[in-house]
Structures are given as C-alpha cells and as structure tokens.
Amino acid sequence: MSNALLEVRDLRKSFGALRASDDISFDVGQGETHAIIGPNGAGKTTFISQLAGNLRPDSGRILFAGEDITDLPAPKRARKGLARSFQITSVYPEFSALQNVALAVLARSGRTGFWRDARSDPSLTGPARHVLEQVGLHERSHVLAANLAHGEQRQLEVAMALGTGPRLLLLDEPMAGMGTEESQRMIALLASLKGKQTIILVEHDMDAVFQLADRISVLVYGRVIATGSPEEVRANPDVRTAYLGEDS
Amino acid sequence: MTFELFFEQLLNGVQLGVMLFLLAAGLTLVLGIMNMVNLAHGSLYMIGAYFAISVTQWSGSYLLGVLAGLAGTLLVGMAVEVIALRTLYERDHLDHVLATFGLILFFNELIAILFGRFALFASLPSYLQGHIPLFGDVRYPLYRAVIIAVGLVVAVLLWYVVTRTRLGMLIRAGASNRTMVAALGINIRLLYTVVFGFGAALAGLAGLMAGQIYTVQPGMGELILIQVFVVIVIGGIGSVRGALVGALIVGIVDTMGRAFLKPLLQTLLSTYAADTAGPALASMLIYLLMALVLALRPAGLFPARG
Amino acid sequence: MRRYLFWGAVIVLLAALPWLATALGQGFYIDLARRNMIFGIAAVSLNLILGYGGMVSFGHAAYLGVGGYAVAIFAFYGVHDGFLQWGVAIAASALVALAIGAVSIRTSGVYFIMITLAFTQMLYYLGISIEEYGGDDGIRLKGRSQFPLVDLADGVQFYYLVLALLLGAVYLTHRIVNSRFGMALRAAKSNEARSRAIGFSPYPYRLAAFVIAGAMCGLAGALLANHTNYLTPDFMHWTRSGEIMFMVILGGMATSAGPLLGASAFLLLEDVLSGWTEHWQVILGPLLVLSVLFFKRGLAGLLARHE
Numbered sequence: 001m002s003n004a005l006l007e008v009r010d011l012r013k014s015f016g017a018l019r020a021s022d023d024i025s026f027d028v029g030q031g032e033t034h035a036i037i038g039p040n041g042a043g044k045t046t047f048i049s050q051l052a053g054n055l056r057p058d059s060g061r062i063l064f065a066g067e068d069i070t071d072l073p074a075p076k077r078a079r080k081g082l083a084r085s086f087q088i089t090s091v092y093p094e095f096s097a098l099q100n101v102a103l104a105v106l107a108r109s110g111r112t113g114f115w116r117d118a119r120s121d122p123s124l125t126g127p128a129r130h131v132l133e134q135v136g137l138h139e140r141s142h143v144l145a146a147n148l149a150h151g152e153q154r155q156l157e158v159a160m161a162l163g164t165g166p167r168l169l170l171l172d173e174p175m176a177g178m179g180t181e182e183s184q185r186m187i188a189l190l191a192s193l194k195g196k197q198t199i200i201l202v203e204h205d206m207d208a209v210f211q212l213a214d215r216i217s218v219l220v221y222g223r224v225i226a227t228g229s230p231e232e233v234r235a236n237p238d239v240r241t242a243y244l245g246e247d248s
Numbered sequence: 249m250t251f252e253l254f255f256e257q258l259l260n261g262v263q264l265g266v267m268l269f270l271l272a273a274g275l276t277l278v279l280g281i282m283n284m285v286n287l288a289h290g291s292l293y294m295i296g297a298y299f300a301i302s303v304t305q306w307s308g309s310y311l312l313g314v315l316a317g318l319a320g321t322l323l324v325g326m327a328v329e330v331i332a333l334r335t336l337y338e339r340d341h342l343d344h345v346l347a348t349f350g351l352i353l354f355f356n357e358l359i360a361i362l363f364g365r366f367a368l369f370a371s372l373p374s375y376l377q378g379h380i381p382l383f384g385d386v387r388y389p390l391y392r393a394v395i396i397a398v399g400l401v402v403a404v405l406l407w408y409v410v411t412r413t414r415l416g417m418l419i420r421a422g423a424s425n426r427t428m429v430a431a432l433g434i435n436i437r438l439l440y441t442v443v444f445g446f447g448a449a450l451a452g453l454a455g456l457m458a459g460q461i462y463t464v465q466p467g468m469g470e471l472i473l474i475q476v477f478v479v480i481v482i483g484g485i486g487s488v489r490g491a492l493v494g495a496l497i498v499g500i501v502d503t504m505g506r507a508f509l510k511p512l513l514q515t516l517l518s519t520y521a522a523d524t525a526g527p528a529l530a531s532m533l534i535y536l537l538m539a540l541v542l543a544l545r546p547a548g549l550f551p552a553r554g
Numbered sequence: 555m556r557r558y559l560f561w562g563a564v565i566v567l568l569a570a571l572p573w574l575a576t577a578l579g580q581g582f583y584i585d586l587a588r589r590n591m592i593f594g595i596a597a598v599s600l601n602l603i604l605g606y607g608g609m610v611s612f613g614h615a616a617y618l619g620v621g622g623y624a625v626a627i628f629a630f631y632g633v634h635d636g637f638l639q640w641g642v643a644i645a646a647s648a649l650v651a652l653a654i655g656a657v658s659i660r661t662s663g664v665y666f667i668m669i670t671l672a673f674t675q676m677l678y679y680l681g682i683s684i685e686e687y688g689g690d691d692g693i694r695l696k697g698r699s700q701f702p703l704v705d706l707a708d709g710v711q712f713y714y715l716v717l718a719l720l721l722g723a724v725y726l727t728h729r730i731v732n733s734r735f736g737m738a739l740r741a742a743k744s745n746e747a748r749s750r751a752i753g754f755s756p757y758p759y760r761l762a763a764f765v766i767a768g769a770m771c772g773l774a775g776a777l778l779a780n781h782t783n784y785l786t787p788d789f790m791h792w793t794r795s796g797e798i799m800f801m802v803i804l805g806g807m808a809t810s811a812g813p814l815l816g817a818s819a820f821l822l823l824e825d826v827l828s829g830w831t832e833h834w835q836v837i838l839g840p841l842l843v844l845s846v847l848f849f850k851r852g853l854a855g856l857l858a859r860h861e
Contacts, residue, residue: 078753092744103741106734107753113734164752285664342610347846349796354839361833474675477668531679535672539657546661
C-alpha cells in the first residue's frame with residue numbers, strides 16, 4: 001500500500017441525485033498496469049477526470065507519490081508527472097504531429113523564452129522525435145494532426161501523454177474507434193511500456209485489457225465491485241452478472 | 249441632501265434599471281440559447297424609438313406610435329435574424345461580433361440618412377405628463393412611474409412565460425443545453441426566430457419608452473448597450489432573473505452614483521478635486537462593480553448553466 | 555520564400571514612397587501611408603492576442619488613447635522629450651493592460667468580449683470627464699515629440715521613423731509567436747483542454763501577451779497623436795476597437811503580412827467610400843458583414859494560396 005504511486009481514498013462525486021463516484025478507494029503501484037472496466041455509464045470517465053484534475057470530487061482524497069493532489073488543478077498535476085490521454089481525440093489540429101509532441105515536451109521543460117525559435121529547437125524536437133518513434137508515428141512527423149487517420153490520431157494522443165515524461169499515464173479508451181489491425185498496434189505499444197511506465201487504462205476492448213493488465217478494477221454505477229488479477233476478476237460471480245454477462 | 253431627493257434618485261435608478269432589464273432580458277436569452285453575441289441589439293432599441301416617434305408625429309396618436317414601435321422592431325428583428333444572422337449560429341463569437349458590428353454601422357447610418365444626425369425630440373401626450381404624489385411631500389414624474397410599472401409588468405409576464413409555459417420550458421432547456429433541445433426534435437429554427445423577435449420587441453419597447461427621456465439620435469443604442477453588457481455579466485448569461493437583479497443593481501448604482509458621489513466627495517475633499525474626481529468616478533462606478541462581481545463570481549450572480 | 559519576397563517588396567516600396575510622392579507632387583501620400591502604417595502597428599499588436607492568442611478583445615483601442623494622451627498631457631505641461639513621453643505611453647499602456655487583463659482573462663468566451671468592451675468604455679468616459687485635458691472636445695498637441703536625431707515636424711523623417719517602428723513591430727511579433735512562449739500561447743488557442751492536460755495553464759501566457767499587445771498599441775497611440783496633432787477620447791471608443799479588429803481579420807489573422815495589408819485596405823476603403831458619400835458607413839456596414847460571411851481567410855490568405 002505504501003509504495004503505491006497513486007492512492008485514491010473514498011472518492012465521491014454526485015451530479016444532483018446521480019452518484020457518479022460512490023466512495024471509490026483504489027490504488028496503483030509503481031510500474032503496474034491497472035485497467036478499469038465497467039459498463040457504459042459506470043462513471044469511468046468521471047473517475048479519470050477527477051484523477052486528472054478536470055473535475056473536483058465532492059469528497060475524498062487523491063495521493064500521488066505520497067503527496068495530496070486533491071486540490072491541485074490539472075496543469076499542476078501534469079507537471080508533477082500525471083499524464084492523460086482523452087477518450088475523444090484532443091490534439092492540436094493545425095500543428096504537425098511532431099509539433100504536437102514538441103509542445104508536450106515544452107510543457108514539461110518548464111522553461112520559456114520569447115525570442116529563440118521553438119520550432120527548430122533540438123531540445124524540443126529531439127525528444128519529440130524519439131517519442132514518435134516509440135509510438136510508430138515517426139514517418140508522419142510532418143503531417144498536420146488534422147490530416148492524420150483516426151488510428152494515427154489515437155497514437156498521437158498517447159504520444160502527447162508520453163511527451164511530458166510522465167510518471168503515471170491515464171489512458172481513457174486509447175483504442176476507441178480503432179479497427180483490429182490498429183488495435184493490435186496499440187496493444188503492442190502499451191505492452192512495450194509495461195513495467196517502465198505506470199498505467200491506468202480505461203478500456204472496453206477486453207482483448208487488450210486481459211493481455212495488458214496486471215490488475216483490473218470493475219466499476220459499476222460508480223462503485224468498485226471487484227479488484228484483482230485478470231483471472232480473479234474473470235472468475236468473480238458479481239462481475240459476471242453485473243458486467244461481463246454473456247461476453248466472456 | 250434631502251430625503252425627497254434621495255428617494256427620487258432611487259426611483260430614477262429603478263426606472264433606469266427597468267429599461268436596462270428590458271434590453272438585457274432579450275440579449276441574455278439570445279446569448280444563452282443561441283450562443284450569439286448580438287452587438288446590434290442597441291440598434292433595435294434605436295429603431296423602436298424612431299418608429300414610435302415618426303408614427304406619432306405622422307398620425308398624431310401616441311398609442312399608434314407605441315404599436316408601431318413594437319411591431320416595427322419585432323419585424324425588423326426577425327428579418328435581421330433570417331437574413332443576416334442565421335448562418336452565423338455555427339460560427340464562433342468573433343464572427344458574431346464582427347457581423348453585428350457591421351450591422352450597427354449600417355443601421356446608424358440608415359437612420360442618419362432617413363432622419364438626420366441631430367437629436368429628435370418627442371413630446372408626451374397630456375395624459376402622461378405631470379407628477380404623481382407618492383407620500384408626504386414626495387412627487388414623482390408620472391411618465392417615469394409608468395415606465396417602472398410597465399417594466400415590472402413585463403418582468404412578471406416574462407417570469408410567467410419562462411416558468412409556466414411550454415415555450416418557457418424550451419427556453420430554459422435551450423439556455424442550459426442547446427444540443428439536447430435540438431436532439432429532442434424541437435423546431436430549433438423557429439424557436440430561435442421567435443426568441444430573437446421577442447428580444448427585439450423588448451428592445452423596441454425600451455426604445456420607444458426611452459424616447460421621451462433620453463436623446464434620440466443615431467448611435468443611441470450603443471451608449472446604453474455597454475451598460476446592458478455590464479448587467480448581463482453581473483447577472484449571469486442566459487438568466488432572466490439575473491438580468492432583472494443585475495439591471496436594478498446597475499441602474500440604482502449608476503444613478504445614485506452620478507447624483508450623490510460628487511457632493512459626497514465634496515464633504516471629504518476639496519471642491520476642485522471633487523469636481524474632477526466626482527463625475528469621473530461616478531461614470532466608472534458600474535465597471536468597478538462589474539470587476540468586483542467577477543472577482544467573486546466569474547460566471548455572474550445567477551448563471552443559467554451550472 | 556514567398557514571405558521574404560513579400561516583405562522585401564514592401565520594404566522597398568515603402569522606403570521609396572516619399573521620394574516618389576514628392577517627385578510626383580503628391581506629397582499627401584506620405585501622410586496617407588504614414589497613417590496606414592501607424593494603424594498597421596496597432597493591428598500587429600491586436601493580431602498577437604486575437605490572431606495568435608484567440609482572445610477577442612474589444613477594448614484594444616483603449617491603448618491608442620492611453621498612449622496618445624500620455625504624449626498629449628506631457629506636451630500640455632510643456633514636456634516634449636520624446637523618450638520620456640513615449641516611454642510613459644508604453645509603460646502606462648502596459649500597466650492598464652495588466653490591470654484589465656488580470657480581471658478579464660479569468661473569464662472566457664462571451665464574458666471576455668463584453669468585459670473588455672466595458673473597460674474600454676470606462677476609459678473613454680474617464681477621458682471625457684477630465685475637462686482639464688479637453689474632455690469631450692479633445693486636446694491639441696502643443697508640439698510633436700522631440701528626439702535627438704529625428705525631427706518629427708519633418709513629415710518625411712517622421713514617416714521613416716514610423717516605417718522603422720512598423721518593421722520592428724512585425725519582426726518582434728514574428729519572433730515572439732514562434733518562440734516557446736508564442737507556441738504555448740498558440741497551443742492554448744488551438745485546444746485549451748489539451749494545453750491544461752500537458753501542463754500549461756493558459757492564464758499567464760495570455761496575460762503576458764495581453765500586456766505586450768497593449769504596450770505596442772500604446773506606442774501606436776503615441777505615434778497617432780503626433781500624426782494627427784489632435785487627440786480626442788474617440789481614439790478609445792469601442793467602435794474604433796471594432797475597426798482595428800476588422801483590419802486584422804481583413805488582412806488575415808495569425809499571419810505576419812495580414813495586419814499591414816488589412817490596415818491599409820480598410821483605411822483605403824474608408825477613404826474611397828467617404829469620397830463617394832458622407833453616408834459611407836451604410837455601405838461599409840454590409841460590406842463588413844459580407845466579408846465575415848464569405849472572406850474569413852483575409853488578404854494574406856489570398857497571397858498564401860499558392861504555397
């Protein structure tokens with residue numbers, strides 16, 4: 001428990017009468033890949049938003065590397081190493097793939113300048129190129145993000161999260177809208193990150209989840225009804241009835 | 249400073265507030281529901297005044313003038329919405345601002361061509377002239393009292409429509425979630441035109457009533473428009489209740505400030521300093537108030553969207 | 555490369571203009587071009603926050619007023635030192651921008667537009683109410699700003715100074731928008747949620763850009779006061795802000811050539827229309843509406859189409 005990178009204690013968030021997050025307690029260890037699954041409307045994105053700092057919980061605490069970040073706004077959390085990718089692609093459409101990632105690197109560097117041309121600054125483009133290679137987009141570096149294929153944009157989402165040199169990746173359905181081949185590529189990418197990065201993965205794609213996750217938490221109506229290894233979760237009768245049903 | 253003077257200025261503040269409310273209500277609804285920044289709202293106010301005055305002078309009947317002001321503004325408003333503004337709903341605020349700015353230039357100059365640039369003066373019919381006694385020695389101009397009454401009646405009517413009718417429900421829903429309303433299959437285009445026309449008519453009403461008190465000339469709309477913006481910022485976008493509260497606050501603060509700040513300062517500072525600082529500070533008062541409200545409540549006092 | 559060609563041509567043309575104009579006996583073109591360039595500087599400054607920063611500030615003309623009045627008030631008291639006057643014009647504009655920006659930039663969207671409009675109008679009313687400096691009627695400049703090497707009373711020398719300042723403003727803006735700061739600012743405009751997610755808080759970047767733009771426009775105001783020799787609170791009127799905004803849009807937002815092209819085109823359009831009829835605004839208005847509907851990319855967009 002104490003070497004958990006992220007700890008969540010009794011997180012609560014309600015929208016009127018709707019309990020989107022109902023006393024969620026949760027932790028993720030260093031280097032762990034932890035998946036969050038659950039039916040639609042379970043509150044997964046609400047949960048991620050609270051972790052990332054886009055939404056304020058009604059009560060509860062979030063600790064990152066032992067530090068209480070519950071009241072920190074999103075940009076500050078990002079600078080502490082909490083990176084997020086969005087479920088609906090949110091990149092900079094009029095900048096190239098390289099510039100998109102370079103901006104993430106720029107944000108991380110914490111240094112600013114008013115004169116030197118940032119577009120050709122090797123301390124920005126170097127790491128950006130490296131990340132693009134990692135995700136497999138290096139041949140599309142100079143393509144405008146708006147002109148990338150959907151799958152490539154999802155890769156760019158992950159690339160931007162990586163560009164900030166994170167300690168924890170919050171990936172919200174990285175494979176959303178992807179075809180089989182693209183999904184395989186993404187799974188391979190995430191697999192390559194396993195162990196080196198700590199990852200919280202929200203996904204519907206069960207293939208990916210069971211291949212990648214060290215542990216899985218199942219979220220239903222805002223509550224975590226089960227946490228454990230993939231085998232434990234698969235065998236759990238509550239999970240079967242509430243969620244997996246006929247699917248697995 | 250006497251009690252009579254204080255009370256009179258207070259009532260003047262309410263009267264200004266009521267006029268600001270009429271303008272703000274239409275503008276905040278258009279802003280809240282159609283997400284459109286309409287700088288030309290002041291032009292509708294001006295058009296209302298001009299319609300009323302010209303028809304009154306031509307026909308000799310004040311009431312006919314009032315009807316002309318209302319109907320004319322309603323028609324012009326809807327025409328403008330259909331011809332010029334409809335295509336802009338999908339665009340960003342910058343486009344709204346620029347396009348309606350162009351409309352302002354057009355309308356101001358059109359009025360100047362038709363009526364000249366100099367101020368027009370309208371006269372009140374005899375049954376609206378004079379004063380009414382309030383209490384004690386206090387008397388108040390009848391016409392201003394009528395304005396307050398009309399404004400309050402409109403406020404009640406608006407409250408009724410917005411909270412008790414189906415149209416009002418659509419308006420409130422649209423103000424807080426536009427896409428949902430459209431997704432529910434409501435004829436959004438018609439709703440928009442109706443809301444816009446309604447707002448225009450309110451502006452026209454304010455304009456035709458204003459004609460007797462404020463100067464009627466090209467550009468009169470823009471003078472009051474800025475104050476209307478302050479009202480909306482303070483009250484909260486999309487909220488009619490906010491428009492009323494904000495309008496009364498702004499109206500009272502502005503009127504009382506202009507009336508009493510200089511004499512107040514004169515008791516504290518030298519006459520010379522008060523003479524300069526007084527009017528300057530008084531004209532800045534509502535903007536400082538706006539800054540204060542924003543510092544505490546960035547979305548205004550009663551924002552429609554949670 | 556097209557950009558270098560364009561600017562090369564512009565520099566040559568503008569540098570040669572006074573000589574050409576005098577040779578052709580049409581000296582007033584020097585005045586005309588100088589006026590266009592001064593508004594060009596104002597448009598460059600607005601382009602920084604509007605075109606690159608995405609901030610629809612309807613209060614930018616306020617800084618023309620602050621800068622102009624700084625010069626006029628100093629002159630009123632017999633202080634004609636250009637460095638002092640213009641230094642204060644720039645510093646005062648920066649301070650006002652800081653004050654207005656600090657409050658306004660916390661808000662977004664529609665609120666921002668209305669608030670900047672309201673604050674500008676507040677300054678306008680302030681200008682009107684101070685009788686000391688002319689109030690509503692305005693104030694005549696007792697004498698142009700004095701500098702050691704340049705005599706502003708000489709129309710041609712003043713012209714070249716303005717040209718140099720315009721080119722400086724364009725170049726400075728070019729460096730700023732491509733710097734780390736500028737890229738972060740543009741990113742915030744492009745996708746604010748994304749920027750926050752990677753660790754940028756847009757507020758300090760926007761505020762800094764707002765202050766820089768205000769200071770630059772204050773300089774334009776000082777130049778304008780010297781150019782017209784007369785200054786009224788109308789410099790600060792919000793309709794003037796709308797005009798500068800149009801110059802930026804017409805020229806093409808977020809381009810280096812846009813502001814100058816837009817300012818020149820807009821002012822020349824005004825000149826032509828007002829030559830036809832005193833009611834030129836009745837034509838300009840609909841033209842503006844049409845340009846918003848159909849001509850968003852602006853003049854620089856036309857030039858760039860071949861890239």
